[in-house]
Amino acid sequence: MAVALEMTGVGKTYGAVRALTDVDLSVHTGEVHCVLGENGAGKSTLCNLVYGGATLDEGRMRLFGDDYRPRRPADALRHGIAMVHQHFSLVPELTVAENLALGEGSWLRVPRRELLERAAALGEEFRLPVDLTARAGTLSVGERQRVEIVKCLMRDPRLVLLDEPTAVLGPAEIAALLDTCRRIAESGRAVVLVTHKLGEIEQVGDRATVLRGGRVTGAGPLSDFGRDELVELMIGRAAGELDQALTTGVAAARTTRAPITAEPVLRVRNLRSARPAGGAALDGLDLDLRxxxxxxxxxxxxxxQTELVAVLSGALRPESGTVDIGGADLTHAPPARRTAAGLGVIPEDRHHEGCVPAMSVADNLYLGRLADFRRRGLLDRKAMNTAAARVIDDHDIKASGPRAPMSTLSGGNQQKVVVARELAIDPLRCLVAAHPTRGLDLGAVDAVLQRLRAAAESGAAVLVVSHEVAELLSVCDRVLVAYRGQLRGPVDPADPRATEQIAHLMLGTAS
Structure with missing residues (x-):
């Protein structure tokens, strides 16, 4: 296998933050090379250097034997490099075909029939079925991910970069994407897969490079590493410590808690909502949270489940049904009134719904609480920055400071900001968390789950929507299953057959 990409002694600094230091990386054609590391370890920075989204400060890159130093993404595209970014770049108002044409430069320059034939052929070759006539904004998360990959492959790249591509996908979609990665590599291309999920790399990876704190802590064929060794290289802690935190400690906390007998703080009755393309998204759904x-x-x-979170947050108005919080009917209330009633929401899409990337960390933390920092009619930014600095430290958010733009943070650290903001609602009566650990590294997952437990122990009702069944079983008192617009169950997480029961409910083979 030829060397597709070689990085030697690469370094990158953003202001006072040292993102990468003396990084070496070698990627071969025909292989899936996994880049592993915690949030803020430098994984996305590495991809941006290769794709031309950033320029390296130190070191050297070679692409298929030639010196390579891109200054913009157009340089990378010209050299046969394509990238699927962590956050989607589709234009919601356009159809899938029109989005693919944008990737080619112009709808007018690309013959429509030729484009559609190429997209259909790629979809068949790599098992990426896409509806070319659908508007991008109506697609599910998994469908949007497939379109992004097809758009990437339309340019027939030699090297494909995928930055946390499975962070927004469910189990079945993850399996399909990993199969696609293998097919891309087998087609003679080189694939760089950025992730921190060890189960995924064991299924598809050939070689790995592990980053921690912007430095390489291990590299080589995956067959040379055991899972426990990779965990320690990634987070600097033994795997046993993490297992203790994520399993034994959580189980002990659950079994010692008293039965929940209080009246529900949130009542949902007979929610109904239709999908834009037809069919019921919510079909008479009921839910009580205590x-x-x-x-x-x-x-x-x-x-x-996505529509349920949207209705609870106020982003979607149901066709019928009610949402009651603390005895007040808030079915049609705006988000601000729901927040005032004590509802916190960690949205599914942190980038487009949970934060304002162009604004600072401090602004994102306190945008809804600016009155707390007003002094004689003026905003006391010094006090706000001081408060934000404490949150950054408390939640281990890797940022250059309170005034750092959210766009400069890694996806996982953006998620930490959103989680911290919603947990700070006072009083927090109910927390709705949609995929709260999405994009987080192993250590950060543990920290978020602990904070969810702490919120419940302080008296809040907590709802967690997630594809990660193991995490749900580790932290929840009961698990429901969304199926065709309704909720089935509950399943007791302490039941030895809980995973099997959830699987049957998800497949519709149990009631």
Whole structure:
């Protein structure tokens, strides 16, 4: 196999933050090379250097034996490099075909029939079925991901970069994407897969490079590393410590808690909502959330869990049904009134719904609480920055400071900001968390789960929507399953057959 990409002694600094230091990387054609590391370890920075989104400060890059130093993404595209970014870049108002044409430069310059034939052929070759006539904004998360990959492959790249591509996908979609990665590599291309999920790399990876704190802590064929060794290289802690935090400690906390008997703080009755393309997204859904209880919702993507979170947050108005918080009917209330009632929401899409990337970390933390920092009619930014600095430290958010733009943070650290903001609502009566650990590294997952438990122990009702069944079982008091717009269950996480029961409910083979 030829060397597709070689990086030697690469370094990158952003202001006072040292993102990469003396990084070496070698990627071969025909292989899936996995780049592993915690949030803020430098994975996305490495991809941006290769793709031309940033320029290296030190070191050297070679592409297929030639010196390579891109200054913009157009340089990378010209050299046969394509990238699927962590956050989607599709234009929601355009159709899939029109989005693919944008990737080619101009709808007018590309013959429509030729483009559609190429997209269909790629979809068949790499098992990436896409509806070319659908508007991008109506697609599910998994469908949007497939379109992004097809758009990437339309240019027939020699090297494909995928930055955390599975962070937004469910189990079945993850399996399909990993199969696609293998097919791309087998077609003679080189694939760089950025992730921190060890189960995924064991299925598809050939070689790996592990980053921690912007430095390489290990590299080589995956067959040379055991799972425990990779965990320690990634987070600097033994795997046993993490297992203790994520399993034994959580189970002990659950079994010692008293039964939940309080009246529900949130009541949902007979929610109904239709999909834009037709069919029911929510079909008479009922739900009660009680103080001190953590309720989980599992389910295959597209069974109504996304619409449920949107209705609870106020982003989607249901066709019928009611949402009651603390005895008040808030079915049609705006988000600000829901926040005032004590509802916190960690949205599914942190980038487009959970934060304002162009604004600072401090602004994103306190945008809804600016009155707390007003002095004689003026905003006391010094006080706000001081408060934000404490949050950054408390939640281990890797940022250059309170005034750092959110866009400069890694996806995982953006998620930490969103989680911190919603947990700070006072009083927090109910927390709705959609995929709260999405994009987080192993250590950060543990920290978020602990904070969810702490919120419940302080008296809040907590709802967790996630594809990660193991996480739901580790933190929840009960697990429901979304299926065709309704909720089935509950399943007791302490039951030895809980995973099997959830699987049957997800597949519709149990009631």
């Amino acid at each position: 103080p001190g209880e953590i309720t989980g919702i599992a389910g295959v993507e597209g069974n109504g």
